[in-house]
Amino acid sequence: MSVDNSILSVDDVSVHFTDSSGFLGLFGERQTVRAVDGISLDIGENDVVTLIGESGCGKSTLGKTIIGAQEPTHGSITYRGQDIWEAKNGRDPDIPFSEIRRSLQIIHQDPGSALNPNQRILTSLMLPLKKWNPNLGEEERRKRIYALLERVGLTPAEDFVERFPHQLSGGEKQRVVLVRSLLLNPDVILADEAISALDVSLRVEMMDLMLELQDLFNTSYVFISHDLSNARYIAEKSGGRIAVMYLGRIVEVGPIEQVIGDPQHPYTQALKWATPNLYEGEGDDGLPIRKIDIPDPTNRPSGCHFHPRCPKAREVCETNDPGAFEDGSGRAARCFRADDTHEYWDSPSIVDD
Amino acid sequence: MRTSNQNDSDPDQDVVFEVRDLEVTFGTNRGESRVVRNVDFDIYRNETLGMVGESGSGKSMTSSALMNAVVSPGETSGEVTYYPPDGGEPISVLDLDEEELRKFRWGEVAMVFQGAMSSFNPVKKVRGHFRETLEDHNRDVEAGLERAHQILGDLYLDPDRVLDSYPYELSGGMKQRALVALALILEPEVLVMDEPTAALDLLMQRSIVSLLKELKEEYELTIIFITHDLPLLTKLADRLVVMYAFDIVEVGSTEEILYDAAHPYTRSLLNATPDLNAPIEEMQSISGSKPDPVTNIPGCSYRPRCPMADESCAEAEPPMADRGDGHRTACFYHDDVSDEIPIPAMEAAEKGGESE
Numbered sequence: 230m231s232v233d234n235s236i237l238s239v240d241d242v243s244v245h246f247t248d249s250s251g252f253l254g255l256f257g258e259r260q261t262v263r264a265v266d267g268i269s270l271d272i273g274e275n276d277v278v279t280l281i282g283e284s285g286c287g288k289s290t291l292g293k294t295i296i297g298a299q300e301p302t303h304g305s306i307t308y309r310g311q312d313i314w315e316a317k318n319g320r321d322p323d324i325p326f327s328e329i330r331r332s333l334q335i336i337h338q339d340p341g342s343a344l345n346p347n348q349r350i351l352t353s354l355m356l357p358l359k360k361w362n363p364n365l366g367e368e369e370r371r372k373r374i375y376a377l378l379e380r381v382g383l384t385p386a387e388d389f390v391e392r393f394p395h396q397l398s399g400g401e402k403q404r405v406v407l408v409r410s411l412l413l414n415p416d417v418i419l420a421d422e423a424i425s426a427l428d429v430s431l432r433v434e435m436m437d438l439m440l441e442l443q444d445l446f447n448t449s450y451v452f453i454s455h456d457l458s459n460a461r462y463i464a465e466k467s468g469g470r471i472a473v474m475y476l477g478r479i480v481e482v483g484p485i486e487q488v489i490g491d492p493q494h495p496y497t498q499a500l501k502w503a504t505p506n507l508y509e510g511e512g513d514d515g516l517p518i519r520k521i522d523i524p525d526p527t528n529r530p531s532g533c534h535f536h537p538r539c540p541k542a543r544e545v546c547e548t549n550d551p552g553a554f555e556d557g558s559g560r561a562a563r564c565f566r567a568d569d570t571h572e573y574w575d576s577p578s579i580v581d582d
Numbered sequence: 583m584r585t586s587n588q589n590d591s592d593p594d595q596d597v598v599f600e601v602r603d604l605e606v607t608f609g610t611n612r613g614e615s616r617v618v619r620n621v622d623f624d625i626y627r628n629e630t631l632g633m634v635g636e637s638g639s640g641k642s643m644t645s646s647a648l649m650n651a652v653v654s655p656g657e658t659s660g661e662v663t664y665y666p667p668d669g670g671e672p673i674s675v676l677d678l679d680e681e682e683l684r685k686f687r688w689g690e691v692a693m694v695f696q697g698a699m700s701s702f703n704p705v706k707k708v709r710g711h712f713r714e715t716l717e718d719h720n721r722d723v724e725a726g727l728e729r730a731h732q733i734l735g736d737l738y739l740d741p742d743r744v745l746d747s748y749p750y751e752l753s754g755g756m757k758q759r760a761l762v763a764l765a766l767i768l769e770p771e772v773l774v775m776d777e778p779t780a781a782l783d784l785l786m787q788r789s790i791v792s793l794l795k796e797l798k799e800e801y802e803l804t805i806i807f808i809t810h811d812l813p814l815l816t817k818l819a820d821r822l823v824v825m826y827a828f829d830i831v832e833v834g835s836t837e838e839i840l841y842d843a844a845h846p847y848t849r850s851l852l853n854a855t856p857d858l859n860a861p862i863e864e865m866q867s868i869s870g871s872k873p874d875p876v877t878n879i880p881g882c883s884y885r886p887r888c889p890m891a892d893e894s895c896a897e898a899e900p901p902m903a904d905r906g907d908g909h910r911t912a913c914f915y916h917d918d919v920s921d922e923i924p925i926p927a928m929e930a931a932e933k934g935g936e937s938e
Binding site for chain 2 (some may be wrong): 234489516520
């Protein structure tokens with residue numbers, strides 16, 4: 230999947246964590262968690278990609294890898310044509326690593342722990358500006374901060390900058406964190422569960438704010454969520470894509486209307502079931518998965534990783550790993566069912582009722 | 583105080599809990615904090631009652647009061663009457679002494695809290711928790727463990743593996759299900775669940791809710807389910823209680839609340855709820871901030887945030903108006919609310935239904 234004029238290009242990236250602890254490791258089997266397993270993804274200008282999946286599916290690791298905060302064990306990530314890790318380790322890159330670092334920002338889940346409790350908001354906001362824009366005078370920096378704070382609704386700004394984090398509500402803190410990353414005028418912001426900690430009634434407002442600012446600053450977002458309805462909201466409102474992750478892989482990706490409106494992968498279908506709507510018929514025919522618990526990530530199932538939980542699994546799924554089937558509209562699903570002519574359809578079912 | 587016809591229970595219903603004038607207060611250095619205010623409601627036998635409201639609206643305190651479990655220095659007053667099955671002698675829960683309470687809790691009414699992680703003793707295997715609970719309540723341990731096997735199996739867990747594990751060896755979802763099984767081990771009549779799925783993944787949440795539905799039938803339970811996750815709740819609850827500012831503002835069947843909500847707060851809450859079908863431009867937040875438990879807002883407590891409020895709302899507190907079929911709401915303008923505050927998602931769903 231490629232996007233024109235991409236800012237970031239993720240090419241066949243894997244992140245494997247190997248347990249090398251202790252001396253038992255010398256004799257015992259080393260355990261490897263494939264947090265991210267061969268993922269390719271492009272992020273363009275003004276693009277929005279939402280990553281969703283259960284905890285442990287690797288979405289945060291992928292997110293951190295995308296913004297260059299986690300080194301991949303395999304594959305490459307390029308920022309405007311410059312390999313990020315070559316820039317960091319190598320000599321004479323076209324784009325210096327510090328420039329890449331400034332362009333790729335992150336907003337964490339818990340704004341409370343992302344702000345220094347002993348610093349006034351002003352200090353927290355001044356420091357990054359000072360570091361990255363050393364030519365800016367004190368007065369100019371202050372002006373920019375005030376303007377942006379007012380823009381996100383923290384008015385009067387003169388009052389807010391004098392406060393300490395504990396004097397702000399969760400929503401206000403998250404706005405400060407958003408302002409802090411926007412001050413650097415980044416190309417991509419990774420919002421890792423950035424609204425999950427907020428009260429439900431504040432989430433829509435925060436998402437709207439982020440998208441409003443996107444238009445203003447020309448920023449792309451990688452939005453990580455475990456919540457399909459939030460992911461859908463942000464993807465639909467921005468016209469972005471959604472990528473569903475399961476055990477280190479993207480199992481379905483594409484425009485939101487297709488992935489949510491007509492999910493192909495049984496896992497996406499299960500996630501959709503798990504996100505009930507207020508207004509829809511009962512239609513609760515029991516669990517659409519055969520097992521509730523996620524398999525051990527150090528010992529992933531053979532074939533299609535989802536087959537032990539999949540209600541549509543057949544024998545071929547136990548042995549063969551489905552590649553991504555693209556349907557020509559920008560959507561790809563890692564399931565044999567997306568291919569009408571696959572041998573899957575002649576394979577005996579392994580689901581017993 | 584809301585006085586109205588609701589002080590009489592519906593005679594057609596088999597009531598298991600009757601709550602009247604429930605009041606929970608905490609003394610603070612800013613004055614008395616009233617976190618539950620004159621709450622009246624009934625819980626019917628074998629129903630699933632959902633309680634919704636924003637954080638700090640008093641849902642958890644109200645449910646804790648059902649077991650007289652409000653933590654010190656909180657003061658609970660009013661009446662909480664429990665009616666045992668088969669016409670046993672009613673129990674006034676707030677008058678029980680330590681020993682009686684110990685028997686009442688878990689045996690009659692069990693509770694599952696949020697954060698299953700901290701409900702287990704980290705240095706004791708899961709089996710030990712079951713054994714200890716059975717022994718403390720003088721039950722037959724072997725028969726009890728047999729029952730534990732069955733319930734754990736019902737919850738899609740491998741009973742022996744779970745029982746032989748330390749809590750840290752289980753995932754969050756497994757722990758939470760093991761906790762549900764532990765709550766049911768003494769065969770309680772009522773299960774109170776306070777945000778039991780909040781820390782879990784969506785797929786796990788929905789799976790647990792789906793399993794609870796089955797458990798409720800199998801073990802003939804009455805379930806009280808507290809959450810701020812309205813869509814999830816509507817898939818489980820028979821009736822909903824909507825709390826705002828430490829009191830109930832609306833109560834009715836899930837169907838009534840979804841399609842004929844008559845309180846401005848309930849309708850705004852429905853509009854603020856993310857919905858995969860709802861047109862995104864229609865989704866909105868509830869403006870304003872939630873009330874402080876120390877202050878008393880004269881008149882209707884929702885008035886400062888309500889788009890329909892006028893002078894009369896400031897003068898008196900609206901009584902619970904009866905809209906029939908057990909649907910009651912505390913708003914003077916309950917007949918006009920549906921015109922003033924439309925719910926686009928509902929209209930879209932109804933339109934979709936007609937065209938089919």
